[in-house]
Amino acid sequence: MIELKDKETKQVIQSAPQGKSLGARCLSFGVGVLGSVLAFASVYALVEGLFALAHVGEDTVARPDPLLGYTHIENHNVTFRSEGYSRSRVNALGFRDKIYRLPKPAGTQRVCVVGDSMTMGLEVALDKTFSKVLEKRLQAEGRNVEVLNCGMTGSGTGQQYLGFRKYIAPLQPDMLIVAYHLGDTDDNVGGGTNPPRPTFELDDQRKLRIDFKDVDKWFAGENSRFYSSFAWFRSHSRILAVLSKADLDLHADPSYKFLMRFVEKPLQSVWSRFLKTLPEGNWHIAQSRSVAEDMLPNSGESAGKTFSAPSSPLKSDLSSTASAPKTPEKQLSKAGADIAAPKEAVISTQNTSLTNPVAMPPQPAAAAVVAPVAVQRGQDDIALLQGMIAIHNNRMAVTSEILRRLNQECRKINCKLVVCGLPAYDNSIIYYRELNDIAKQAKAEGFQYIPSWQDYPARKPMADSPHHFTSHFNNAGHQVLSDSLYRALFCK
Amino acid sequence: MLFNSFTYLLFLPLVALLYWVAPARVRHLILLVASYIFYMSWMKVYGLLLFGLTAVNYLLGLLLARAKTLPSRRLVFIAGISINLFCLGLFKYTNFILESLRSSYAQLQHLFNLAALPAGAFSELPIILPLGISFFVFEFIHYLADVFKGAKPMVSPVRFGLFAAFFPSQIAGPIKRFQDFEEQLEKNAKFDKKLFNEGFLLIMQGMFKKVALGDNLAPLAQAGFAQPTAMGTFDTWVCVLAFALQIYYDFSGYTDIGRGSAMVLGFKLPENFMMPYSATSLRDFWHRWHISLSTWLRDYLYIPLGGSRKGKSAAAMNLLTTMLLGGLWHGASWHFVVWGAFHGSGLAVNRAFDSLIERVEFLKNASRTWWWTAMARVSTFILVCIGWVVFRANNMGEAMGIYQGMFTLRASSTVETPVSELFWQSTLPVSLVLYAVTYLALKYYPSWSLHLPESFRQFQAPVYARAMLLAGFALLVLGLAPQHSIPFIYFQF
Incomplete structure (x- = not known):
């Protein structure tokens, strides 16, 4: 565009009659510049206006967050057109729900539901999400119960735990429902999102360590500065949202990937694209192995900031967090302050300086789905599966520690913890092992587990389901979950 | 390669650049190679089918023109039509015929108490329909029919190959007429900014x-x-x-x-x-x-x-x-x-x-x-x-x-x-109104612009303004597109 402008300007200058004074030339140059600015502004306004009419470019929900990696943009309208459709508003706390009062009105029972995109339910209207269906049903029965949808897209159990301490505990819930879903344990290892999320692991004494190394690195880096410089525009400009999405799609495009590889390593890229072909069988095994290696827990040093298992009241956590390396200082101290924030301060998070949205995190890696493929492939792959189960056991130990902490935190504020297992494909054997582990833990530690997945018919991989669009619940799916929770928790 | 893909967004400008920069005598060859790359990007092996059918029809065309007697011309013509229809039938209708046989036998079996078919009889064959076959076979039939009726055949193999494989019309038409196409090849027109x-x-x-x-x-x-x-x-x-x-x-x-x-x-x-x-x-x-x-x-x-x-x-x-x-x-x-x-x-x-x-x-x-x-x-x-x-x-x-x-x-x-x-819920209410308004405005502009002052009609927006407008239009296409692109309906025919 700039090139065109220059060219045009040159043409204007060149076409100026011979002997034209400098002043006249400057004037025509000025007219050209003014004209292009005007043209840009009017086209921009026109396209932005049309996008506003069509509710296009309103599907950006997340922004970077120094504590959770990313969180939702507060006070933000979202029009979502993936799988299903919804138009709704994210409230001042970053939850897709209406605003609830603080302090909690006397005599009101408050239930908060945390979970990933299945809980957030952007594919259906807000009043069709299972939290709201449940709330409506209970209120219709004359019960004074509020059910808050606190789901965060792509979140793992660890992020849900941090989110609980920062945002949800101050809401004085009487019950916390963790809607546990496929991938929520794998998400605790970190990775897979931009910006990255914190990593959760157990140290030698089996204490929970939360590693913010990647998050801090991201916030100290170029990416953060880039995002911050566009923060306002990214929240308000639909055109920018459309361009960001196109940019994301472009990066996933095979031709684009090839082009980029070609620019970097021309010979290698041509070799691997056109000339080299691997036998299919080997390729599959190589693929599964790389997945398995990728899934190994981080045994490397955790140089970043950690805070060890919090058994003290919220405020004392701050000391361990604040002692961390201070890069960038402002943002980290903000994160620390937010963690320890008293109730009234939580509401003020809408004023955070980091309201720059980021790309939606991709869906959790379906590690549990990989395993059964390996089972069919003979002895070699059984060893692989055993390796994956070992990895799963390590990861599950982390989740179990997180749930233990969550239960303790809940007890401190007289809140009941409930974990509910959502349905997955019927061959997700590792996922169902996870749910078994949670059920046992619930029995031993005195929180409630609801196997809601049993209320859905078994579903083969990629098979159509009357309860899902493709991977997320449709209205019927939310209804079943709401009924399941109602029966388990509110039926006398 | 789909027209609505990033690959095509790279492919077309690259081909256009090469085409206009290259000397006139190699231009057609460039287009031919590009067309085969375009076709084979989908399934390499069917490039051979396109090539084979092109070669056969090219030779038959020459043969038809050379054959002197009507019976021999008829023979060549019928052979040509049969080869083309056989290919179309084989790739497009085999499974349909098998399936129809299977279901009609099932009916007969039911009516007359016949023995069951042996396992695997008339079962579906693993045939993938070659893209665009319905279109290029029809072009070949038109070519042979016209040459049979006395039209001059295409002599240059490159030009004939390009007629069959020309990528802008390869997958879903329009079904070209070789006389028009050859005339344009003959002209080998210079770069026309207006047409561009x-x-x-x-x-x-x-x-x-x-x-x-x-x-x-x-x-x-x-x-x-x-x-x-x-x-x-x-x-x-x-x-x-x-x-x-x-x-x-x-x-x-x-x-x-x-x-x-x-x-x-x-x-x-x-x-x-x-x-x-x-x-x-x-x-x-x-x-x-x-x-x-x-x-x-x-x-x-x-x-x-x-x-x-x-x-x-x-x-x-x-x-x-x-x-x-x-x-x-x-x-x-x-x-x-x-x-x-x-x-x-x-x-x-x-x-x-x-x-x-x-x-x-x-x-x-x-x-x-x-x-x-x-x-x-x-x-x-x-x-x-x-x-x-x-x-x-x-x-x-x-x-x-x-x-x-x-x-x-x-x-x-x-x-x-x-x-x-x-x-x-979709973006259609906006995009349909936008399309209708733009369409009507452009359609009726020539007549209602007569009521406008002369100076206004003479006014032509400067290049930068037009460039911005085009960029805005491209943005609209990008924004109003659904989440996933959908293949063209006529690709399956």
């Missing part, structure tokens, strides 16, 4: 039609046809209307991109659409819809069958046969045959009605009034929509479910999101 710009705009228009309109209409039709008996009457009509618009925007969008791409390379491909939904009769509709196919069917099927030369009933039969085969050309399935029969019989009735109008003075006068034209337009559109139902449905049962919804009063039942609601 026109082509660029046509590509943009095609992208808008395909991506912003067609692809957004697709889920509406999809949702409706997935549950034909559950929709209420209103929703059924919305669904049928959505498909009628989808197939038009999808196919005419494709054609615009193809024709635009050809213009960027200095070629003009035949028109394929002329506002088909404003047709005043089925006959008129076929003069406006997929024009390159309907004229092919007329020239190489209807007229050779006898056309209207052998009396009214023979003409009606010929129309019916032509349209039945035309229907079958769209796909190896009975519902396409039914669609063809619907249009064939419709055209025959249309013909009879036209001659009635000619004979009866009162009707003749009435047919010249505005209200007659308006009624004719509406009723033709409804008839075409009725045809689209059986075209789109996967089987006759589904089509019957839709027809029932259209013509009986039915309340919506178990549909989770009604089709009409899907419409309001």
Whole structure:
């Protein structure tokens, strides 16, 4: 565009009659510049206006967050057109729900539901999400119960735990429902999102360590500065949202990937694209192995900031967090302050300086789905599966520690913890092992587990389901979950 | 390679650049290589099929021109037509024939208590339909028929190869005529800025039609046809209307991109659409819809069958046969045959009605009034929509479910999101209004601009303003596109 402008300007200058004074030339140059600015502004306004009419470019929900990696943009309208459709508003706390009062009105029972995109339910209207269906049903029965949808897209159990301490505990819930879903344990290892999320692991004494190394690195880096410089525009400009999405799609495009590889390593890229072909069988095994290696827990040093298992009241956590390396200082101290924030301060998070949205995190890696493929492939792959189960056991130990902490935190504020297992494909054997582990833990530690997945018919991989669009619940799916929770928790 | 892909966005400018920079004598070779890359990017091995068929037809063309006696010419011609039809039949209709045999035997078995078929008899073969085969086989048939009738064959193998493989019209037409194409190759025109710009705009228009309109209409039709008996009457009509618009925007969008791409390379491909939904009769509709196919069917099927030369009933039969085969050309399935029969019989009735109008003075006068034209337009559109139902449905049962919804009063039942609601959730209300306003403005600008002051009419926006406008338009296409791109409907034919 700039090139065109220059060219045009040159043409204007060149076409100026011979002997034209400098002043006249400057004037025509000025007219050209003014004209292009005007043209840009009017086209921009026109396209932005049309996008506003069509509710296009309103599907950006997340922004970077120094504590959770990313969180939702507060006070933000979202029009979502993936799988299903919804138009709704994210409230001042970053939850897709209406605003609830603080302090909690006397005599009101408050239930908060945390979970990933299945809980957030952007594919259906807000009043069709299972939290709201449940709330409506209970209120219709004359019960004074509020059910808050606190789901965060792509979140793992660890992020849900941090989110609980920062945002949800101050809401004085009487019950916390963790809607546990496929991938929520794998998400605790970190990775897979931009910006990255914190990593959760157990140290030698089996204490929970939360590693913010990647998050801090991201916030100290170029990416953060880039995002911050566009923060306002990214929240308000639909055109920018459309361009960001196109940019994301472009990066996933095979031709684009090839082009980029070609620019970097021309010979290698041509070799691997056109000339080299691997036998299919080997390729599959190589693929599964790389997945398995990728899934190994981080045994490397955790140089970043950690805070060890919090058994003290919220405020004392701050000391361990604040002692961390201070890069960038402002943002980290903000994160620390937010963690320890008293109730009234939580509401003020809408004023955070980091309201720059980021790309939606991709869906959790379906590690549990990989395993059964390996089972069919003979002895070699059984060893692989055993390796994956070992990895799963390590990861599950982390989740179990997180749930233990969550239960303790809940007890401190007289809140009941409930974990509910959502349905997955019927061959997700590792996922169902996870749910078994949670059920046992619930029995031993005195929180409630609801196997809601049993209320859905078994579903083969990629098979159509009357309860899902493709991977997320449709209205019927939310209804079943709401009924399941109602029966388990509110039926006398 | 899809027209609406990033790969094509790289491919076309690269080819255009190479084409215009290269010396005139190698240009056609560049286009030929590019066309084969385009074709083989989908499935390499079928490049051989295209090449083989091209080579055979090229040689047959030369042979036809050399053969002196009529019987020998006939022999070559029939051999040529048979080879082409055999290929089309093998790749397109084998499984259809096997399936039809299987189901008819099952019927017979049931009726006459016959022995069961041995396992695996008439079972489906793993044949993948080569992209564009229906189009290039029709071009070959036209070529052989015209050379048989005395036209000069194409001598240059590169030019003939390019005629068969030319990428802007390779996958879904328009079906070219070799005389027009050869004339343009002969001219080897210099770079024409006006044609280039026109082509660029046509590509943009095609992208808008395909991506912003067609692809957004697709889920509406999809949702409706997935549950034909559950929709209420209103929703059924919305669904049928959505498909009628989808197939038009999808196919005419494709054609615009193809024709635009050809213009960027200095070629003009035949028109394929002329506002088909404003047709005043089925006959008129076929003069406006997929024009390159309907004229092919007329020239190489209807007229050779006898056309209207052998009396009214023979003409009606010929129309019916032509349209039945035309229907079958769209796909190896009975519902396409039914669609063809619907249009064939419709055209025959249309013909009879036209001659009635000619004979009866009162009707003749009435047919010249505005209200007659308006009624004719509406009723033709409804008839075409009725045809689209059986075209789109996967089987006759589904089509019957839709027809029932259209013509009986039915309340919506178990549909989770009604089709009409899907419409309001999509970006269609904005993009359809935008398209209509722009279309009407451009159509009527020449006439209403006469009322504007002369200075205003002479005004031409500077380059930067036009560039911004184009960028804005590209942004609109990008923003109004649905989450996932949808393949072109006519690719499967």
